[in-house]
Amino acid sequence: MPLDEEFMAFLNTEQKFGSLTKFFHWTIFLLLCLQFILAQLFDYYPEDSSEFYRTIVWHETNGVLILISILGLFISRFLGKRPPYPAQVATWEKALSRLTHVLLFAFLFFIPLIGIGMSWFSGYDVAFFKWSIPSPFAANKYMANLFHELHEIFAFIAFGLIVLHIAAALFHHFVRKDNILNRMRPFGKV
Ligand code: HEM
Numbered sequence: 001m002p003l004d005e006e007f008m009a010f011l012n013t014e015q016k017f018g019s020l021t022k023f024f025h026w027t028i029f030l031l032l033c034l035q036f037i038l039a040q041l042f043d044y045y046p047e048d049s050s051e052f053y054r055t056i057v058w059h060e061t062n063g064v065l066i067l068i069s070i071l072g073l074f075i076s077r078f079l080g081k082r083p084p085y086p087a088q089v090a091t092w093e094k095a096l097s098r099l100t101h102v103l104l105f106a107f108l109f110f111i112p113l114i115g116i117g118m119s120w121f122s123g124y125d126v127a128f129f130k131w132s133i134p135s136p137f138a139a140n141k142y143m144a145n146l147f148h149e150l151h152e153i154f155a156f157i158a159f160g161l162i163v164l165h166i167a168a169a170l171f172h173h174f175v176r177k178d179n180i181l182n183r184m185r186p187f188g189k190v
């Protein structure tokens, strides 16, 4: 394959999503599945146990990875073209799809930032693998509680958006039988 063609397979084209977008998209999917499982474990372990502490470390590390990946997915949008919707997709469907994508980008950007703020205002460093990112703020109980509430509510809304997004992708694939899901497939040609 000539070098410029290979590069186009890396970026999005008018026909399909490139491997960079696919990589970030499916990485985010896997990390988010893990993130919601880790969040469930918070209720399972007693708060002063070493298991709870370890779950926090992995939740924070994974959350920072999600933040990096969502920025990667966002940047990859602007490096290439975006494949247009098939002609039979109605205007309201395109609008709903775009709105869902914008909201997913926004929520998955702000939820980790709010999580980081929550930890810092609680007086804790943020864990990232074996490193810890120290808080630039003084501990503040009011802000810590506010950020905790926002983190929980936003995560709940993001979960709803993800369900809607997946339902739409499956609807297009199995009912409409168009190529929307195929062009985001991690492997294989469209
Ligand atoms: C997209 C990424 C993230 C998602 C979807 C997410 C989701 C959640 C959910 C659902 C909870 C449980 C809320 C509750 O019941 O109280 C939670 C708790 C928490 N999250 Fe996240 N989170 C994310 C990223 C982060 C990040 C980056 C950090 C910090 C660096 C963080 C720190 C925390 C902390 C400290 C808790 C509270 C644990 C406790 O109950 O004491 N989260 N998160």
Ligand code: HEM
Binding pocket: 021, 025, 028, 029, 030, 032, 033, 073, 077, 082, 097, 101, 104, 105, 108, 162, 165, 166, 169, 170, 180, 181, 182, 184
């Ligand atoms: C955690 C879950 C997920 C998140 C946060 C997410 C997020 C996103 C975002 C932000 C886009 C827009 C990308 C862009 O415009 O550059 C997108 C596109 C897409 N996603 Fe997901 N996604 C998730 C899971 C899934 C799953 C499980 C499927 C398949 C069953 C799927 C199928 C698609 C498809 C087909 C597109 C392209 C839609 C189009 O052409 O307009 N996504 N996703």
